[in-house]
Amino acid sequence: xxxxxxxxxxxxxxxxxxxxxxxxxxxxxxxxxxxxxxxxxxxxxxxxxxxxxxxxxxxxxxxxxxxxxxxxxxxxxxxxxxxxxxxxxxxxxxxxxxxxxxxxxxxxxxxxxxxxxxxxxxxxxxxxxxxxxxxxxxxxxxxxxxxxxxxxxxxxxxxxxxxxxxxxxxxxxxxxxxxxxxxxxxxxxxxxxxx
Amino acid sequence: xxxxxxxxxxxxxxxxxxxxxxxxxxxxxxxxxxxxxxxxxxxxxxxxxxxxxxxxxxxxxxxxxxxxxxxxxxxxxxxxxxxxxxxxxxxxxxxxxxxxxxxxxxxxxxxxxxxxxxxxxxxxxxxxxxxxxxxxxxxxxxxxxxxxxxxxxxxxxxxxxxxxxxxxxxxxxxxxxxxxxxxxxxxxxxxxxxxxxxxxxxxxxxxxxxxxxxxxxxxxxxxxxxxxxxxxxxxxxxxxxxxxxxxxxx
Numbered sequence: 417x418x419x420x421x422x423x424x425x426x427x428x429x430x431x432x433x434x435x436x437x438x439x440x441x442x443x444x445x446x447x448x449x450x451x452x453x454x455x456x457x458x459x460x461x462x463x464x465x466x467x468x469x470x471x472x473x474x475x476x477x478x479x480x481x482x483x484x485x486x487x488x489x490x491x492x493x494x495x496x497x498x499x500x501x502x503x504x505x506x507x508x509x510x511x512x513x514x515x516x517x518x519x520x521x522x523x524x525x526x527x528x529x530x531x532x533x534x535x536x537x538x539x540x541x542x543x544x545x546x547x548x549x550x551x552x553x554x555x556x557x558x559x560x561x562x563x564x565x566x567x568x569x570x571x572x573x574x575x576x577x578x579x580x581x582x583x584x585x586x587x588x589x590x591x592x593x594x595x596x597x598x599x600x601x602x603x604x605x606x607x608x609x610x611x
Numbered sequence: 612x613x614x615x616x617x618x619x620x621x622x623x624x625x626x627x628x629x630x631x632x633x634x635x636x637x638x639x640x641x642x643x644x645x646x647x648x649x650x651x652x653x654x655x656x657x658x659x660x661x662x663x664x665x666x667x668x669x670x671x672x673x674x675x676x677x678x679x680x681x682x683x684x685x686x687x688x689x690x691x692x693x694x695x696x697x698x699x700x701x702x703x704x705x706x707x708x709x710x711x712x713x714x715x716x717x718x719x720x721x722x723x724x725x726x727x728x729x730x731x732x733x734x735x736x737x738x739x740x741x742x743x744x745x746x747x748x749x750x751x752x753x754x755x756x757x758x759x760x761x762x763x764x765x766x767x768x769x770x771x772x773x774x775x776x777x778x779x780x781x782x783x784x785x786x787x788x789x790x791x792x793x794x795x796x797x798x799x800x801x802x803x804x805x806x807x808x809x810x811x812x813x814x815x816x817x818x819x820x821x822x823x824x825x826x827x828x829x830x831x832x833x834x835x836x837x838x839x840x841x842x843x844x845x846x847x848x849x850x851x852x853x854x855x856x857x858x859x860x861x
Binding site: 437462601 | 651682704735
């Protein structure tokens with residue numbers, strides 16, 4: 417059974433719909449015992465980092481998540497919360513990935529923020545991307561991003577390189593939304609379920 | 612590199628797609644879910660569904676439709692039409708919409724943008740602006756272009772950014788439906804704003820879309836009839852844009 421972590425932050429439904437489309441069984445829960453026993457754990461999320469982190473803490477999930485041993489996938493804010501800290505709301509995060517989350521900044525040319533739309537991923541190095549090539553387009557919508565680090569398993573360039581995906585041990589995270597990324601995104605979700 | 616987006620727009624009335632859709636080989640041409648799925652499979656980058664229902668039942672049907680779209684469609688979709696409160700936006704978010712557009716209600720009550728953005732995030736709010744050139748000035752209109760307001764386009768566009776809109780969808784009511792192309796100079800001015808701009812209204816050819824994405828520096832182009840009448844199928848459009856060195860997702 418796959419557990420989608422429910423911590424009252426936005427659009428759990430789109431992740432649930434994506435799992436339903438690929439015929440995966442799942443439950444939506446904030447129950448620590450259920451999360452601990454699940455085969456896979458998803459940590460989705462949209463919204464603002466400090467309030468999302470507060471909601472994890474209220475449910476005691478900040479202590480639980482780093483101790484999980486099955487494959488865990490954070491998506492968007494879910495991935496950012498698995499990093500060291502975030503500039504958004506000056507938030508201390510779970511510290512699973514050795515990356516700081518910073519606001520997207522342009523170089524000389526001002527960037528459009530948020531970074532919205534389909535962008536390419538490169539330097540793919542994880543079974544999460546099996547079957548996908550360098551330059552695959554995936555869907556993003558975000559204003560903050562994790563810096564590149566030694567846990568970076570895919571990168572994207574938007575006014576500078578950032579971590580499109582992170583992986584360390586059983587923990588994975590994607591800044592893009594696989595649940596909204598058409599067939600390429602579906603492949604990533606299927607790959608995660610096979611890990 | 613971030614791709615320029617191509618966005619088909621579907622007008623929905625009482626739960627059905629309207630605007631003489633003319634497809635061969637699509638079983639249920641009136642079904643917005645089937646049509647959206649077809650566009651997504653063809654390479655549309657996002658979809659926009661606008662509710663133009665006149666009745667309360669129609670609006671209820673639309674919310675149910677949004678839930679069905681969210682179950683089926685695996686790309687982002689935006690919904691709009693008559694959103695007048697945070698509760699309206701929240702109901703559509705709960706049904707599975709990725710973004711909402713606010714238009715006339717925001718002109719009447721600009722704080723609506725702040726309220727939706729602070730509750731659900733800027734990425735959820737697309738400010739839709741319709742305007743008409745009058746005596747050399749772009750004046751904002753509401754109610755599908757029927758009512759003229761005192762607002763000037765660029766001032767209002769700046770204000771919606773300040774209030775937290777995450778994207779701006781601009782339609783020139785002078786160009787909408789003409790198929791003569793988009794007003795590229797106006798879009799190039801809007802492109803100075805710090806949020807992505809979606810160009811709408813006036814597309815009749817590949818060249819028009821290419822122009823608004825390059826000369827007009829728009830981040831996305833939205834169109835309806837050229838797709839609905841299958842005049843320019845999405846795969847053809849993308850191939851042509853790619854050939855013109857425009858970065859699109861193939």
